[in-house]
Every structure is written in structure tokens, then in C-alpha cells.
Amino acid sequence: MMRIDCPHCGPRGQVEFSYERTLDSVVTLDMEPAVAVARLYARTNPRGLDDELWRHGLGCRQWLVLRRHRVTHAIESVAAFDPAVHR
Amino acid sequence: MGSLMRYSAFALLRGGLTGQRHWPRAWRDPAPRKHYEVIIIGGGGHGLSTAYYLAKVHGIRNIAVLEKGWIGGGNTGRNTTIVRSNYRQPALHTLFDFALNLWEGMSDELNYNVMFSQRGALFLGHSDSDMTRLAERGDALRCAGIDAELLSRDEVHKLVPLLDMSPDARFPIHGGMIQRRGGTARHDAVAWGYARAADRLGVDIIQNCEVTGFSMVGGRIAGVETTRGGIGADRVGICVAGNSGPVAAMAGIRLPIEAQTLQAFVTEPVKPMIDTVVMSQSLHCYISQSDKGGIVLGGDPDQFPSYAQRGLPPRIEKAAAEAIALVPALSRLRMVRCWSGTTDMSFDGSPIISALPVEGLYLNGGWCYGGFKATPGSGWCYAHLLATGESHRLAAPFGFDRFAVGATIDEAGVGFMPQLR
Numbered sequence: 359m360m361r362i363d364c365p366h367c368g369p370r371g372q373v374e375f376s377y378e379r380t381l382d383s384v385v386t387l388d389m390e391p392a393v394a395v396a397r398l399y400a401r402t403n404p405r406g407l408d409d410e411l412w413r414h415g416l417g418c419r420q421w422l423v424l425r426r427h428r429v430t431h432a433i434e435s436v437a438a439f440d441p442a443v444h445r
Numbered sequence: 446m447g448s449l450m451r452y453s454a455f456a457l458l459r460g461g462l463t464g465q466r467h468w469p470r471a472w473r474d475p476a477p478r479k480h481y482e483v484i485i486i487g488g489g490g491h492g493l494s495t496a497y498y499l500a501k502v503h504g505i506r507n508i509a510v511l512e513k514g515w516i517g518g519g520n521t522g523r524n525t526t527i528v529r530s531n532y533r534q535p536a537l538h539t540l541f542d543f544a545l546n547l548w549e550g551m552s553d554e555l556n557y558n559v560m561f562s563q564r565g566a567l568f569l570g571h572s573d574s575d576m577t578r579l580a581e582r583g584d585a586l587r588c589a590g591i592d593a594e595l596l597s598r599d600e601v602h603k604l605v606p607l608l609d610m611s612p613d614a615r616f617p618i619h620g621g622m623i624q625r626r627g628g629t630a631r632h633d634a635v636a637w638g639y640a641r642a643a644d645r646l647g648v649d650i651i652q653n654c655e656v657t658g659f660s661m662v663g664g665r666i667a668g669v670e671t672t673r674g675g676i677g678a679d680r681v682g683i684c685v686a687g688n689s690g691p692v693a694a695m696a697g698i699r700l701p702i703e704a705q706t707l708q709a710f711v712t713e714p715v716k717p718m719i720d721t722v723v724m725s726q727s728l729h730c731y732i733s734q735s736d737k738g739g740i741v742l743g744g745d746p747d748q749f750p751s752y753a754q755r756g757l758p759p760r761i762e763k764a765a766a767e768a769i770a771l772v773p774a775l776s777r778l779r780m781v782r783c784w785s786g787t788t789d790m791s792f793d794g795s796p797i798i799s800a801l802p803v804e805g806l807y808l809n810g811g812w813c814y815g816g817f818k819a820t821p822g823s824g825w826c827y828a829h830l831l832a833t834g835e836s837h838r839l840a841a842p843f844g845f846d847r848f849a850v851g852a853t854i855d856e857a858g859v860g861f862m863p864q865l866r
Binding site for chain 2: 376383400401403408
């Protein structure tokens with residue numbers, strides 16, 4: 359099981375968190391439909407590192423950005439989601 | 446040609462006189478040729494059945510199946526072996542029922558015992574609303590000529606006496622719906638049977654041969670690069686569910702697919718105690734008994750992207766807790782193995798059997814956690830696509846472009862969130 363180091367709560371078990379989607383598939387209301395469709399449905403799905411949006415639902419309930427390896431499950435970084443930076 | 450010996454009771458008896466030492470290898474181990482008409486990437490059940498029907502139905506003999514590991518070592522050998530066709534969406538139940546008809550003749554067709562056992566596939570209903578939903582689905586299936594039978598609480602109890610039907614049961618049982626033609630099959634045998642039958646028709650099955658890239662000429666596919674050298678091909682079919690994303694990425698294509706992990710579990714073998722497939726879709730709990738006697742359990746996916754092929758303990762706990770709540774007698778059994786497969790989670794829960802934007806390149810993937818039951822139908826439709834360049838009528842709704850135009854086939858109605866499926 360993964361241990362996720364929440365920037366707000368400290369290290370917690372993975373069961374407290376839920377995966378939402380990859381960071382590059384976040385869609386905003388001002389996007390052109392073609393761009394939104396590409397972001398939603400055309401995924402890189404790599405066998406390696408990717409940036410993912412997670413939520414600490416059974417903790418502080420904040421959105422987090424995890425950089426995580428999809429084969430080893432090693433977590434490279436956890437950051438608080440910041441709409442000014444992450445979009 | 447490799448094995449020309451036909452498997453039969455007589456051959457077995459004859460072998461009894463000679464210590465069973467007369468059996469030839471089941472399929473050849475050829476070196477890759479320079480060029481094939483069709484290359485199929487992926488030697489699982491779907492890839493091998495595709496090769497078989499390409500040779501058998503469409504008469505193409507110049508075919509290779511490339512497998513990075515060994516035949517059936519991926520998801521084909523990791524599922525819970527359940528076969529049924531009772532989906533709600535017409536596009537899905539039509540395709541899966543076509544497959545179920547092929548399952549019924551598979552052992553004879555392949556001259557290989559796949560141990561297909563039509564022991565019935567039972568969905569439990571835990572509430573009035575569950576029963577309404579099952580009745581509605583059953584009506585839709587019967588309108589399509591697919592068998593579905595709504596069962597009362599007593600009928601379910603009679604069928605599976607070990608279910609907890611007590612007044613304080615954790616998951617009360619109000620009734621169920623059964624597809625009597627559903628059941629289980631031996632999953633390895635399906636891969637081996639198709640491999641042997643395809644080999645007999647001249648298909649080259651090349652194991653330990655990982656595709657590392659595509660070669661293109663003028664924007665068209667010209668072949669594949671592999672760990673055993675370059676191999677030319679007129680057409681290439683990707684059939685690697687679990688790894689569709691990384692393989693398509695080698696051709697510069699992004700897919701509406703995310704890889705996740707699904708676990709399964711088996712207990713120590715015991716005498717026959719559950720003679721049907723018991724499923725609860727409200728709980729995501731799947732219980733059946735293998736021919737060896739082990740109780741096979743399936744549960745929820747791990748619900749985040751992963752290629753690890755190993756699952757997390759909370760899922761094991763949940764599946765065990767649900768199974769024990771439904772069938773309390775299971776609490777005395779020891780779980781002897783758990784394992785995981787990488788599921789190719791598409792963004793509407795339905796497969797993709799389609800041409801891709803690169804000419805000559807095709808995809809069969811996105812089967813989520815339900816591909817095993819489709820094996821013969823998937824191969825049949827994919828063979829049609831690879832042979833003719835046209836979608837088979839049953840696969841026409843499963844195009845790669847359906848997402849952009851909103852023509853998704855979403856059985857669960859949760860959209861592009863595979864972890865909610």
C-alpha cells in the first residue's frame with residue numbers, strides 16, 4: 359500500500375485518498391470543445407511517471423498533485439493543487 | 446507443420462500403453478520471417494483467436510502473433526474465468542452473445558478441451574431497486590433473444606443453499622437473475638487451444654518477442670521493430686489489452702484508455718460447495734468454484750492508474766469480507782493465492798475494435814475487466830477488420846472515434862472516470 363505525504367496533514371495511508379484524473383486532463387470551462395475532448399479522451403497512459411490529481415477525501419479534503427510511478431508506485435512528489443500553477 | 450496429432454479419447458488410451466510419451470509439442474517455435482501479411486501484437490486469448498479466425502474464416506495464412514512473454518501469461522491467465530453475455534446495452538449484449546454462441550462450440554472447434562461449463566451466472570439482488578434493475582435488464586435481454594430468468598428469493602436460496610439468508614444478513618438477498626447459458630471456462634486452455642489450432646493453420650506464434658517500435662513508410666505502417674529484429678507487415682493489429690496505451694504511443698497515438706489493476710483470489714481446494722457463478726454487481730463481488738475445488742473470488746479494481754500487476758491489501762480485505770458476508774461458510778477457508786492483471790480501462794467501459802489514424806494499424810483493446818468472456822467474438826470481429834479493412838457489423842459501434850462524437854456505450858454511465866466503473 360502507498361503512503362502519501364499530504365502537505366497539509368503529513369504522511370497518511372493511501373486508503374484516505376482517491377484518484378481523480380491525470381493533471382493533463384483537467385478541463386476548464388473556457389476551453390474550445392476540440393481541446394477539451396483531446397484533454398479528456400487522449401491520454402498518454404505511460405508506463406512510468408505521470409502527474410495525477412488526487413483528493414485527500416478522508417483527511418483535509420484538499421486537492422493534491424502527485425507525481426507517481428505507475429509500475430513501482432514510488433511517489434516522487436506531493437504538492438497542494440494550485441489552479442494558478444497546475445492547469 | 447507442428448502438431449498433427451488429433452486429441453481424442455483413443456489417442457489417450459493408446460498413450461496409456463506407451464507411458465503417454467508420444468505427444469508432440471502443441472505448437473511450433475518458429476523464428477520470425479522477414480515479412481507477414483498480418484502481424485498481431487499480443488499472444489493472449491484475443492490475439493490468438495484473431496489469428497485463428499483470420500486463417501480459418503478469411504483464408505489468410507501468412508500471419509504472425511508476437512508475444513513479449515509467453516502465451517496466455519497476461520490477462521488471459523489472470524481473470525476469474527467467468528463467461529456470460531447479459532449486458533444491458535444492445536451493442537454489448539449482441540457482441541457478447543455472439544461470443545457465447547462460439548464458446549458453446551469451442552472445444553469441438555479447436556479440438557481442445559477448454560472445460561467450458563455452463564453452470565449458470567447468477568446476479569444477486571439486495572434490495573427492491575436491485576430487483577427492478579435486474580428485471581428491466583432481463584426484459585431487455587429476452588427481447589434480444591438472450592436468456593435471462595428472474596429468480597425469487599426462495600429460488601436463489603434453493604440454487605445456492607450456502608448463501609446467508611438469515612434476517613440479520615449483512616447483505617439481504619431479495620432475489621436474483623440468472624443466465625443459465627453462462628458459466629466458466631479454463632482460461633489457460635483457451636489460449637493454448639487457439640494457439641494450437643492457429644499453428645495448425647500455419648500461423649507463426651513467436652514468444653519472447655517484444656515489439657519496441659513501428660516502422661512506417663510514407664505515413665503507412667510497414668512493420669514492427671522487435672527484440673528479435675525488424676519484421677515487415679502489410680497490416681498490424683494491436684491486441685495487448687493492459688498495455689494498449691504504451692504500444693499505441695509508439696505510433697504517436699493517444700487512446701481513451703487508462704491502465705488500472707484488478708485482483709483476484711483463490712482459496713485452498715475443497716469439495717464442491719458452489720455449483721454456479723454467484724455475482725453481486727451492487728457489491729462487485731464474484732464467487733465461483735474452480736474444477737480443482739478452489740473458491741475463486743473477484744472484487745473491485747484498485748481505482749488508480751497502475752501497471753504494477755500487483756494489488757493492494759484493502760481490496761483483498763473488502764473482497765474477502767463481502768464473500769464471507771454472502772457465504773459465511775467461506776470464513777473457514779484459507780486464501781492460498783492472490784494475483785493481479787492490468788485492466789485496459791476505456792473511458793466508456795466498452796472495448797475499442799477499430800482502425801487507428803495510422804493507415805494499416807488497428808486496435809483491439811479497452812476491454813476493461815470484462816474481456817475474457819468476449820475472447821472468441823473479439824477475435825472473430827477483429828479478424829474481419831484485419832482481413833477486409835471494414836468493421837464487422839457487431840464491432841461497428843466500437844470505433845476509436847466514438848468518444849469525440851459522444852457515441853459512447855456506457856453500461857455504468859460514469860463517463861471518463863474508470864475508477865468509478
